[in-house]
Amino acid sequence: RNLARKGYHVVIYNRTHSKAENFLRHYGHEGKFTRASTLNDVLCKLPTTKIVFLMLSAGKAIDIVSDELVAEAHKRLEGDQLSIIDGGNSFYKDTMERCKRYDEKGVEFIGLGVSGGKEGALLGPSLMFGGSERGWEWTHEVLEKIAAKDFHGKPCVTRLGPNAAGHFVKMVHNGIEYAIMGMIAEIFNLLRATIGDRGLGISSDSLLEHPDLGGFLLELMRHVVRKRELGSGHPLVLDKIKDIAGHKGTGLWTCQSALELGCPIPSIQAAFEERAMSAQYAVRSVYSDAMKPSGLKTTVSAEGLMNRVYGALSLAIRQAFSQGLILIRVASKKYEWDIDVQQCTRVWEGGCIIRMPLLREFETRPKETLDKKTKGLIPAKEDPDEPPTADEITREVWWAFSPEFRKIAFDKKRHHQLQELIHTFVDAGIPCHVLSSTLNYVTQMCHERMETIPYIQAMRDGFGGHGFERIDLDGRYNLEWTIHAEE
Numbered sequence: 001r002n003l004a005r006k007g008y009h010v011v012i013y014n015r016t017h018s019k020a021e022n023f024l025r026h027y028g029h030e031g032k033f034t035r036a037s038t039l040n041d042v043l044c045k046l047p048t049t050k051i052v053f054l055m056l057s058a059g060k061a062i063d064i065v066s067d068e069l070v071a072e073a074h075k076r077l078e079g080d081q082l083s084i085i086d087g088g089n090s091f092y093k094d095t096m097e098r099c100k101r102y103d104e105k106g107v108e109f110i111g112l113g114v115s116g117g118k119e120g121a122l123l124g125p126s127l128m129f130g131g132s133e134r135g136w137e138w139t140h141e142v143l144e145k146i147a148a149k150d151f152h153g154k155p156c157v158t159r160l161g162p163n164a165a166g167h168f169v170k171m172v173h174n175g176i177e178y179a180i181m182g183m184i185a186e187i188f189n190l191l192r193a194t195i196g197d198r199g200l201g202i203s204s205d206s207l208l209e210h211p212d213l214g215g216f217l218l219e220l221m222r223h224v225v226r227k228r229e230l231g232s233g234h235p236l237v238l239d240k241i242k243d244i245a246g247h248k249g250t251g252l253w254t255c256q257s258a259l260e261l262g263c264p265i266p267s268i269q270a271a272f273e274e275r276a277m278s279a280q281y282a283v284r285s286v287y288s289d290a291m292k293p294s295g296l297k298t299t300v301s302a303e304g305l306m307n308r309v310y311g312a313l314s315l316a317i318r319q320a321f322s323q324g325l326i327l328i329r330v331a332s333k334k335y336e337w338d339i340d341v342q343q344c345t346r347v348w349e350g351g352c353i354i355r356m357p358l359l360r361e362f363e364t365r366p367k368e369t370l371d372k373k374t375k376g377l378i379p380a381k382e383d384p385d386e387p388p389t390a391d392e393i394t395r396e397v398w399w400a401f402s403p404e405f406r407k408i409a410f411d412k413k414r415h416h417q418l419q420e421l422i423h424t425f426v427d428a429g430i431p432c433h434v435l436s437s438t439l440n441y442v443t444q445m446c447h448e449r450m451e452t453i454p455y456i457q458a459m460r461d462g463f464g465g466h467g468f469e470r471i472d473l474d475g476r477y478n479l480e481w482t483i484h485a486e487e
């Protein structure tokens, strides 16, 4: 519909024909549509420059449909340009493999991250392009027409890198989405328990309007906390929703990839774990029978609580972005995608689920250049070809954040407000998976020496002879840790 509204002639196909027919009955008047009866028919009805946009369930459906399209194209379409755009949430390793496989057959396979849900798809989504330069050349005009606009009116689409770069960025976008949703949900749960239902609407308005916050998810939350059932008592619809949250893969893959790449993303991991916990109803019923937490009355005023919330949430959301962007850079180095994180945050400015005013803070760079600032911090490598470590990449990304972003993301006062907010959760006996993981991450990063690690290293050496490094001497050491009576 978005394409047709922009004047493109759109050929539509769905393996369940009745769905395509139904679609045309409802929306056929919005533009120029033609229905195809087979995939071959799709190709026949398209001009010589063929762009096939797949919006299918991730996994084998993409291979089945793309294989058939490529086979049909090879049979009859000589000299035509065929681009297949996979706009679904495909696993990036599948996309890498598909790009290679179809490239060998002269077809441009594009992994396109699409965010924006139903409304974004129609009015303008954020598009994260991964594919070859030729694939970009063949398709960018169309994508630029249908994409949302960034804060400066430019289309929210760019070529982020080759092959799976776009799908990786979309996957991490969803990971950040998980974390932000988790944080907001925790805060509203606390507000409801402490200041009551009647304060929720006003609180959501003030979070939305706060200069450090705002954005699509908080806008959505304004409606969520007000939506009531029709009928007696008008209960909040929230109270009727089963406490089980599913997922479609991207959150899990973000966590798996981060673990594989040795890159900590605790806010996202906690948000994913929270969903996994939601499936453990039977376990919860046993625990809650045995030791229901006794919620203490919190002594903080509503105003004091909201101040903690503003400070804590504005820092925590930025930390979730920071974790996600570092993961993107770490993967980008490993897979040689050369992704510019500033372009990721730019295409997230419009259309997508995590769009929010704070993304403007990524538009500027610090005055000191990266090289100048990191000189001396990152020791020179003996082998200059050795790839950078996750630690080096993290520092590189941190130093590239603008002063506006750093002022809030690395702010002592807001860190303290997050600590105080976690106290309130603990006092009230209310869990806060994502916010507390974020607090632990920030607090840990504020300690240059990780004091727990020597204990762990000593125990590993004690039971498994795994060895440890010393700060005062080079090399690797083993010790007999058992202390005998005579010592």
Ligand SMILES: NC(=O)C1=CN([C@@H]2O[C@H](COP(=O)(O)OP(=O)(O)OC[C@H]3O[C@@H](n4cnc5c(N)ncnc54)[C@H](OP(=O)(O)O)[C@@H]3O)[C@@H](O)[C@H]2O)C=CC1
Pocket (backbone or CB within 6 Å): 014, 015, 016, 019, 055, 056, 057, 058, 060, 061, 064, 065, 087, 088, 089, 090, 114, 115, 116, 117, 118, 248
């Ligand atoms: N919904 C959203 O807001 C967003 C979704 N996405 C991603 O986009 C993709 C599509 O999502 P959505 O439209 O919501 O999903 P739906 O479940 O609504 O649609 C899935 C489509 O895939 C088709 N399909 C499934 N298996 C096959 C197969 N083996 N062969 C041919 N066709 C097949 C279905 O055909 P049939 O109708 O015949 O079953 C249907 O048209 C997913 O990867 C999703 O994660 C991305 C951004 C936002």
Ligand SMILES: O=C(CO)[C@H](O)[C@H](O)COP(=O)(O)O
Pocket (backbone or CB within 6 Å): 089, 114, 115, 116, 117, 174, 177, 246, 247, 248, 249, 250, 251, 353
């Ligand atoms: O990609 C999306 C939004 O950006 C989809 O809505 C996706 O389904 C959300 O993920 P999950 O279903 O795992 O919560």
